[in-house]
Each structure stands twice: as structure tokens, then as C-alpha cells.
Amino acid sequence: QLQLQESGPGLVKPSETLSLTCTVSGGSISSSSYYWGWIRQPPGKGLEWIGSIYYSGSTYYNPSLKSRVTISVDTSKNQFSLKLSSVTAADTAVYYCAGGDCSGGSCYSSPIDYWGQGTLVTVSS
């Protein structure tokens, strides 16, 4: 059973870059059986997909955030990361790292099977 854990600063200043890391245990991040991604949830609001990365290295981002987002993988540490630049108060949210098992079919239709516990990031000076 995969387990995911987010880590990173809980407070980021406006205009700076938000950086979070997700550590994966119980499976290999480089396996073709999984995809990885980030999802956020502003306080009191719904879920918003940020982007995903695949074993091939391909990345897909939410068009509304694409210009500010980078998702990358560090296979040596079994981690993947999120960088969101030029943050504003609107980026304040609980950030979840997540993973999907696509061993049974296409990664582009599989559900999100695994979630981290989430980490609150507040953007404030």
C-alpha cells in the first residue's frame, strides 16, 4: 500500500515561490504502474487539480496555473515536487500530493487512489 507525505514551508510571502515535496513509500516512484500529482483546496472550497507527472517524465498542468507551475520527480529519493511561482493570497490552500494506480489501464482515465494527508500553505507577508 502506497503512502504519501507532503513536506515544506507552511508560510510563503507574496510574489515568492511555493515549494513542496511529496515522499512516497511502499512503492517505486519510477514505476510505470503509477502517476503522481498535486491537488489543492482553498479553505472552505472545493478541490482543484494542479498537475500530474508520469513515469515517462511527461507533465500536464491545469491551464489556469500552467505558467507558474513545475512538477518534477527525484527518483533517487523516491520523491516528487511542486513549485508554484509568484504566489498571491489566492494560492493559500491545503495542498495534497496524490497518486494513481494505472496498472490496470490507461493512466489518463484512472482514479486518484492515494492521497497525502495534506499540508496548509498560507501566503502572507
Place this chain on the structure above:
Amino acid sequence: SYVLTQPPSVSVAPGQTARITCGGNNIGSKSVHWYQQKPGQAPVLVVYDDSDRPSGIPERFSGSNSGNTATLTISRVEAGDEADYYCQVWDSSSVVFGGGTKLTVL
């Protein structure tokens, strides 16, 4: 971009059946996944591929998908089912979530 529409809230008495809808253009041609989120917790997958249940999810949770509407049905609703529910699909390699529905057990 693809839009999924859910009712903001659904209320149901214990023991009754709750139906939560998720509307989208020709959503019946897509695989729909449903998540349950309780306060302060991460979402949990309760139905995937329209109508399949992950291991450990009660049979009371079921799903259907046809035309422009997918539906999550919760039979014999219990107090512990009170939560927010989100539908999700893939569209052009992007994940799309519905706005969420708060299920209140009266």
C-alpha cells in the same frame, strides 16, 4: 475546458437513499470517479470507473453514468456518511473535479 456540475447540498434522513448527481457534456462517454471527504481529512475514493468500488468501501455506495449525468447513490444512509462528495473525470490529459456536494444526514 470541461465543466462538471454538482448540487451544492443534498439532505437525507438516516436509512434513506441519497443520490448525488454530476452533470457534464456527454459525461456518459467518460469514466467517472467519486471521492468522499470528511472535515479535516484527505479525500477517499468511494467509486471508480462509474460503478466499481475499491476494497473496503461498503456495498451501500454505488454509481451509474449515462448521457449527461453521472450519479452516486448511497443506500441506507448512516450518520457517518455525512461528508463532501466530489466527482472527477479526465479530459484531454487533465483532471477535472466537480464543485462538490455536501451530504447532510438529518
